[in-house]
Amino acid sequence: MTDRGLSINALTAPLVDALVADADQLRLGVHALDNGACIVDAGIAAPGGLEAGRRIAEICLGGLGRVALRGGGPVAGWPLSVEVTTSDPVMACLGSQYAGWSLSHGEGKGAFHALGSGPGRALACKEPLFAELGYRDQSDRGCLVLEVDKEPPAPLIEKIARDCGIAPSGLTLILTPTSSLAGTVQIVARVLEVALHKAHELGFHLGDIRDGLGAAPLPPPAPDFVKAMGRTNDAILFGGQVQLFAAGEDAAVERLARELPSSASRDYGRPFAEVFKAYGYDFFQVDPMLFSPARIQVTALDSGRTFTAGRIAPELLEASFGVAL
Template sequence: MISVNEKAVKLAEKMMHDPEAYKVKVYSICGANIIDAGVEASGGWEAAKLVTEILFGGLNEITLETFPERIGDVYYNAVHVHSDHVVLQQAGCNISGWELRPGKYAPVLAGPGRTVARKAGDWLEKYSDYSDKYHKAVLTVEKGTRMSEDEVQDLIDATGVEPQDLYIILAASGSTVCSVEVAARILEQTLHRMTEEKFNLDNIIEAHGFCVVPPVVKDDLIAMGRLNDVLMYGGQSTFTVDCEDSEIEAVIGKITSDKCSEYGNMFQKIYQEHGCDFYKVPMEMYSPAKVLIINQRTGKSFKAGEFNLAVLEKSFNYTVNDK
């Protein structure tokens, strides 16, 4: 059986062994390995690439390219991703939000490490019964400050590995690493919507996609808004499946962001109007801009959604002076 943590640990250790090259800082809290890739350290594009590959379970490389559309007459970077084990990579490793204490503590956390210790009630239960038996674990945390000892101990306890075998990669919303790895969640954003609309995940063969990488801003609220805007308005996913055309027809018209009543607004505005609570934002808003589903069985392609460059331009030009 594939061990996503075994593969991901090798990538984490590459950064640890050459922190200067990757522009990261390495230290220990409670015996766990902390890799600061975007809080006190700036983090670089190569670190962003490795962190994204960690969030794909170490199973696929990612590339950085140019977004094919101009936004406000400017070309921006884009992240291009491929996924050969879609459910395992996107649901097991890439989906964020892990409720460590029911109803109380759900940090913006992802990574293969959540597959080492399967927790009752975790979102992963909806997707897969995969469990990784490797003795080491890798997690990523989106946070603008250093983690406390209590927070680190929570993750040690949650994974059940020895402290020295836990690798925690830390990056703020307003960092290059976070900008790239969140944009790369375009496939996870699509998978979760397909799941909500009851598509049979066993039909999925592979997936690939791309998403514009937002410009970095050292303001957590604005950065968080841009990170969600690029997925909703500037990302496309392509899924290859094997099923009846009718199964695709049942979901294709429901899984893109333009089907949501809040469509056309910057995510920051939507978030604030719902009390700054992610769970109160309409689920349909957490959808990709564009989706293409190719049916391997019949050869027919189905597409939905569109890019919204006007909203992206507004988002990318919204600054701390506008708050």
């Protein structure tokens, strides 16, 4: 178990089992490897879909949040949005959903690289973030979500299981390509997570964030990887809206609200695909402060005051999505 008396992998296991059981109606591919590890294909050879993406996003939240597809949303004129709610935003978003575990195998052209997200991260605790959270999970089951378009090599899967302290037969890997419908949903469902991650980067005391919710428009997927990545990022950067509820002094809460929106970044103002191209497709050259929702509201629980910053930018969404709003 854990210092918090909760296992996010144990909470998530029934969601993973239900996803696998419903694979046919969700248009997922499921197979077991020789070592017993379970691979769920949500958009590589299998088509997947929106509902699969919604359920995968809830798995990413470690069983501590809910994801819904709603008509309308924060962007006027856009028909569908992804809505995320959780009563434990720090653990759900940073302890589970954040894609913070760097995974790689091999070198050169055939190398495999991915960022792992989901509750399995809290078993391996390869990131300094878990020391800050004061959390380490223990479970005989673990699940990771990988935003990839090919299956990880067998030696890497064995290593992931070892790092998690579980048998390979207890490991489930869910694969969601960026250009797929399921991948699009699960990426946009990070609208609240990117706000929590930026709050952490800004030095706000995470223990003061008590509750939160977020929503962002669901963009059209694109077969081109860069365009697909751009649209899913832009849905959050220019159309995402987040409400946080935080304890603490008004000055700290107001500063958080002011500095959180994507518009506070030096790279704000162009669709992400254009920014990415301008940096020679080097992701690490992009200002990390760009990755946050468009509009923020933070309510200071101690005073009842609410601070708002940022704005929805439909003109930038139109340029990214290729659709008039």
